[in-house]
Amino acid sequence: MSNESLANLLKEERRFAPPAGLAAEANVSAEAYERAKADRLGFWAEQARRLSWETEPTETLDWSNPPFAKWFADGRLNVAYNCVDRHVENGLGDRVAIHFEGEPGDTRTLTYAELQREVSKAANALIELGVEAGDRVAIYLPMIPEAVVSMLACARIGAPHSLVFGGFSADALATRINDADARVVITADGGYRRGKPSALKPAVDEALTRPGTENVRSVLVVRRTGQEDIAWTDGRDVWWHDLVESQSDQHTPQAFDAEHPLFILYTSGTTGKPKGILHTTGGYLTQISYTHHAVFDLKPETDVFWCTADVGWVTGHSYIVYGPLSNGATEVLYEGTPDSPHQGRWWEIVQKYGVTILYTAPTAIRAAMKWGDDIPAKFDLSSLRILGSVGEPINPEAWVWYRKHIGAGRTPVVDTWWQTETGGIMISPLPGVTETKPGSAQIPLPGIAATVVDDDAREVANGHGGYLVLTEPWPSMLRTIWGDDQRYLDTYWSRFEHKYFAGDGAKKDDDGDIWLLGRVDDVMLVSGHNISTTEVESALVSHPKVAEAAVVGATDPQTTQAICAFVILRGDADANEEGLVEELRAHVGKQLGPIAKPKRILPVAELPKTRSGKIMRRLLRDVAENRTLGDVTTLTDSSVMTLIQTQLPAAS
Numbered sequence: 001m002s003n004e005s006l007a008n009l010l011k012e013e014r015r016f017a018p019p020a021g022l023a024a025e026a027n028v029s030a031e032a033y034e035r036a037k038a039d040r041l042g043f044w045a046e047q048a049r050r051l052s053w054e055t056e057p058t059e060t061l062d063w064s065n066p067p068f069a070k071w072f073a074d075g076r077l078n079v080a081y082n083c084v085d086r087h088v089e090n091g092l093g094d095r096v097a098i099h100f101e102g103e104p105g106d107t108r109t110l111t112y113a114e115l116q117r118e119v120s121k122a123a124n125a126l127i128e129l130g131v132e133a134g135d136r137v138a139i140y141l142p143m144i145p146e147a148v149v150s151m152l153a154c155a156r157i158g159a160p161h162s163l164v165f166g167g168f169s170a171d172a173l174a175t176r177i178n179d180a181d182a183r184v185v186i187t188a189d190g191g192y193r194r195g196k197p198s199a200l201k202p203a204v205d206e207a208l209t210r211p212g213t214e215n216v217r218s219v220l221v222v223r224r225t226g227q228e229d230i231a232w233t234d235g236r237d238v239w240w241h242d243l244v245e246s247q248s249d250q251h252t253p254q255a256f257d258a259e260h261p262l263f264i265l266y267t268s269g270t271t272g273k274p275k276g277i278l279h280t281t282g283g284y285l286t287q288i289s290y291t292h293h294a295v296f297d298l299k300p301e302t303d304v305f306w307c308t309a310d311v312g313w314v315t316g317h318s319y320i321v322y323g324p325l326s327n328g329a330t331e332v333l334y335e336g337t338p339d340s341p342h343q344g345r346w347w348e349i350v351q352k353y354g355v356t357i358l359y360t361a362p363t364a365i366r367a368a369m370k371w372g373d374d375i376p377a378k379f380d381l382s383s384l385r386i387l388g389s390v391g392e393p394i395n396p397e398a399w400v401w402y403r404k405h406i407g408a409g410r411t412p413v414v415d416t417w418w419q420t421e422t423g424g425i426m427i428s429p430l431p432g433v434t435e436t437k438p439g440s441a442q443i444p445l446p447g448i449a450a451t452v453v454d455d456d457a458r459e460v461a462n463g464h465g466g467y468l469v470l471t472e473p474w475p476s477m478l479r480t481i482w483g484d485d486q487r488y489l490d491t492y493w494s495r496f497e498h499k500y501f502a503g504d505g506a507k508k509d510d511d512g513d514i515w516l517l518g519r520v521d522d523v524m525l526v527s528g529h530n531i532s533t534t535e536v537e538s539a540l541v542s543h544p545k546v547a548e549a550a551v552v553g554a555t556d557p558q559t560t561q562a563i564c565a566f567v568i569l570r571g572d573a574d575a576n577e578e579g580l581v582e583e584l585r586a587h588v589g590k591q592l593g594p595i596a597k598p599k600r601i602l603p604v605a606e607l608p609k610t611r612s613g614k615i616m617r618r619l620l621r622d623v624a625e626n627r628t629l630g631d632v633t634t635l636t637d638s639s640v641m642t643l644i645q646t647q648l649p650a651a652s
């Protein structure tokens with residue numbers, strides 16, 4: 001942002017106080033902010049005692065070699081013991097850990113006692129395959145219980161896991177196997193997506209023909225679809241039901257150092273090869289357990305938690321696996337898509353299991369808005385008491401819709417900002433404390449230090465925009481980029497001295513609350529003003545005919561960049577309606593001011609998204625500037641780009 005800081009365009013005046021009953025019983029009260037402010041490290045040392053340590057840590061933070069942090073370094077613990085065994089030892093073996101719902105409608109329930117047996121068997125199987133503490137295991141599975149069991153089995157024996165989204169190609173898988181130098185791959189014959197079995201094993205076979213994957217000795221294969229006639233490499237491939245099922249269901253977990261690696265998770269970034277984000281054991285689990293308890297106000301005896309993310313995304317790692325299970329929660333795990341076999345599938349699941357806390361992404365909320373209010377209205381959603389959002393800035397209109405149509409106008413909505421790199425939630429309202437504002441993640445959690453700075457690293461005044469930075473280390477922070485300390489320094493710690501650069505634009509409102517404005521790479525420069533993609537998108541989504549919008553800056557001879565908007569219309573709107581584009585431009589002008597009016601508005605049927613639901617604006621910029629498309633390998637569905645290009649004679 002070389003010229004002006006981000007223009008502060010969007011005004012959102014709606015406010016929602018926490019429900020009195022929830023506030024009175026909340027796990028965390030306003031006092032936590034004071035306590036953490038007075039003694040940040042003492043606060044985190046206290047949160048570490050939520051866990052069960054074999055050796056209690058006496059040190060909290062070692063920051064003697066910044067930015068390489070060590071948290072609780074002299075403590076020792078086992079993550080799987082904390083997520084499973086200790087609950088069984090505490091008499092909670094019969095509590096349901098996971099209600100699994102397969103896309104075809106098959107179901108499976110796992111209590112904590114059953115989970116303990118499954119994880120022990122899988123740990124014994126990995127040991128039989130020769131996996132030792134420190135060896136990396138790649139996991140390429142659909143959203144089935146074996147994914148959770150595999151992750152916990154790796155954690156149990158100290159073998160860092162590296163999950164690769166089931167939707168990624170053989171190439172993407174090979175790159176990740178190679179970079180982490182994985183020894184074993186856990187996969188399945190396939191999974192169900194949109195009502196059909198979709199094969200996975202062929203991508204593994206193909207990936208393992210690529211150079212750099214030679215160290216993979218074994219491929220452990222779960223039979224999920226049973227319908228594929230799959231290729232088999234004797235001596236390398238082994239069925240889960242043969243190997244795991246024959247193991248003893250007893251395994252004694254061993255403790256590891258707090259800084260022992262727990263997992264590597266690859267995040268794509270816009271350029272260069274994917275970054276292997278490394279997370280470790282004690283600090284990670286402390287922050288994930290605390291944030292899950294605080295942000296979702298989890299009452300493990302009565303709540304039913306559901307995070308709709310894929311386990312292959314960091315949200316699935318932290319808020320399907322490690323957060324809920326470390327807290328002894330009962331949760332839902334759903335394999336499929338929200339619209340299979342019908343557009344009410346999620347709401348049917350909420351009703352069926354009595355889900356009380358739902359955590360999802362703005363993309364899903366906008367899709368539900370597009371499909372219509374009448375769909376969720378057919379289901380009993382009265383069990384819900386807290387709604388969460390993650391992944392992108394949530395447009396105020398989508399936030400208000402979520403609260404009204406899913407939360408019956410009663411439930412708090414927590415918009416949680418964080419990243420693969422932060423490991424856990426960093427900025428979010430607390431449901432029993434914060435008066436919420438639609439579209440804002442608002443304030444750093446207790447124990448977290450975040451602010452907004454200008455180009456010269458000076459904190460901006462309220463009412464101004466700039467870059468989001470984290471100013472103090474936090475327990476679940478990434479420790480490095482796997483095998484590349486220099487890239488860790490360059491990417492996150494060199495833009496501003498002693499501050500972590502998140503890569504997101506943000507502003508502080510008049511109360512000092514933080515609003516996220518999209519990736520800095522996406523910010524537009526129009527006639528000397530930095531304008532946020534998020535604000536223009538939110539203005540478009542606030543028009544009753546628009547369901548979704550993606551905005552990019554395309555090179556323009558007069559104004560440096562011109563705003564180009566791709567919009568998906570709501571069900572009953574007509575893309576060919578005369579005057580529609582002018583009406584939308586005028587609407588944005590009225591909401592944000594004339595500078596933010598898009599030069600071009602193009603109605604489309606779909607937008608390019610990653611598997612975690614983020615809009616890939618970079619590809620839309622390629623379209624708007626008539627360039628050949630860049631890397632499309634992390635798209636959910638690469639045919640979307642062809643569709644957009646054929647729909648857009650206007651863009652050429």
Ligand code: 6R9
Nearest residue numbers: 390391392393415416417418419420504516
């Ligand atoms: C958890 C996750 C991180 C990037 C992050 C930001 C965007 C996530 C957000 C949000 C605004 C929120 N992001 N949550 N932006 N408001 N509540 O998404 O991790 O996949 O690594 O993405 O996602 O741009 O920098 P990851």
